[in-house]
Amino acid sequence: EVQLVESGGGLVQPGGSLRLSCAASGFTFSSYWMSWVRQAPGKGLEWVANIKQDGSEKYYVDSVKGRFTISRDNAKNSLYLQMNSLRAEDTAVYYCARVGEAGIGLRYYYYMDVWGKGTTVTVSS
Amino acid sequence: DIQLTQSPSFLSASVGDRVTITCRASQGISSYLAWYQQKPGKAPKLLIYAASTLQSGVPSRFSGSGSGTEFTLTISSLQPEDFATYYCQQLNSWGAFGQGTKVEIK
Numbered sequence: 180e181v182q183l184v185e186s187g188g189g190l191v192q193p194g195g196s197l198r199l200s201c202a203a204s205g206f207t208f209s210s211y212w213m214s215w216v217r218q219a220p221g222k223g224l225e226w227v228a229n230i231k232q233d234g235s236e237k238y239y240v241d242s243v244k245g246r247f248t249i250s251r252d253n254a255k256n257s258l259y260l261q262m263n264s265l266r267a268e269d270t271a272v273y274y275c276a277r278v279g280e281a282g283i284g285l286r287y288y289y290y291m292d293v294w295g296k297g298t299t300v301t302v303s304s
Numbered sequence: 305d306i307q308l309t310q311s312p313s314f315l316s317a318s319v320g321d322r323v324t325i326t327c328r329a330s331q332g333i334s335s336y337l338a339w340y341q342q343k344p345g346k347a348p349k350l351l352i353y354a355a356s357t358l359q360s361g362v363p364s365r366f367s368g369s370g371s372g373t374e375f376t377l378t379i380s381s382l383q384p385e386d387f388a389t390y391y392c393q394q395l396n397s398w399g400a401f402g403q404g405t406k407v408e409i410k
Contacts, residue, residue, distance in 0.1 A: 214399070216348075224340075224348060224391050226399030238398045241305070274347055283354055289395040290338040290353035297347060 181205035181293050183275050188298030195265050195302070201258040201275030201295055209233075209253040212278035214291060215260050217271035217300075225271075228260065229278065243269075265302045272297040306330055306394050310402035316410045323379040325405045327392035332372045336396035339368055339377045342404075343388045351390075352377065382407070 187199040199215070215227040228249040229238045237249050248261040258275050279292035307330040317323050327337065335355035340348040350359045352368035355375055365380040379386055387409055392402040 216399075216401075223389075223404040224342070224393075224401040226393070226401060229398055240399070279350075279353075281354065281357065283357070286334075288336060288354035288357075290350055290359075291340075291348070291393070292350045292353075292359065294347035294349075 183295035185295045185298035190301045196263045199260040203256045208256040214276045219271040308402035318410045321382045325377045327375045329373045333396035
C-alpha cells in the first residue's frame with residue numbers, strides 16, 4: 180500500500196524549532212519530487228516547500244524562506260522539514276505529499292497524488 | 305507570484321444538482337492546474353490534473369476544463385459524498401492553491 184506517515188509535530192514556543200518527518204512506503208521514494216503543504220486552523224491549503232528526487236533542487240514559499248529547510252534521505256525513504264524561528268502564524272497541520280508526474284503530449288504535468296494524514300504544529304507561549 | 309482566485313467561496317446545492325466552480329489565475333499557466341477535494345479532518349484528495357485529466361478512481365461525474373487563466377471544475381450530479389471543500393492548485397511555478405470553495409447541502 181502506498182503510504183505517507185508524518186510525525187514530529189507538537190507544541191513549541193515562538194522562536195523555537197521543530198523537525199517534521201515523513202516516512203514513505205509502498206513506492207519508489209527516490210523517483211519522486213516531494214512536498215510539504217500546511218493548513219492553518221480553519222484556513223485553506225498552503226504549499227510550503229518542494230524537493231527534487233536527488234535533493235538537488237528545493238523551493239519554498241516566501242513566508243518560510245530562510246527559516247525552514249526541506250531535506251530527504253532516500254536510503255531511509257524519508258522526507259524532513261526543519262523549522263526554525265517559528266512564529267504563531269506557522270501553527271497548522273503539516274502534510275507531506277508525493278508529487279506525481281504525467282507526460283501528456285510534449286509536456287509533463289505535476290500533481291500531488293498521495294498525501295499523509297498530517298501532523299499538527301502549534302506555536303504558542 | 306501567481307495567484308489563484310476561486311469563485312464562489314461558498315456554494316449551497318442539493319443532491320443531483322450540477323455544480324461549477326471557477327478558478328482564475330493571475331497570469332497564464334497553460335494547463336498546469338490540479339483540483340483537490342478535502343473533507344473535514346482529512347487530507348486532500350486529488351481529483352483532476354493537467355486541468356482536465358481525471359485521476360484514476362475518481363467518479364466520472366467530476367470533470368475539469370480550461371487553460372491559460374480560467375478553469376472550471378464541474379460536478380455533473382452532486383452526490384451526498386461530494387459535500388466538501390474544493391481547491392485548485394497551479395503547478396506552473398510550484399504550488400500555490402486557491403482559497404477553496406466549500407460545497408454545502410442546501
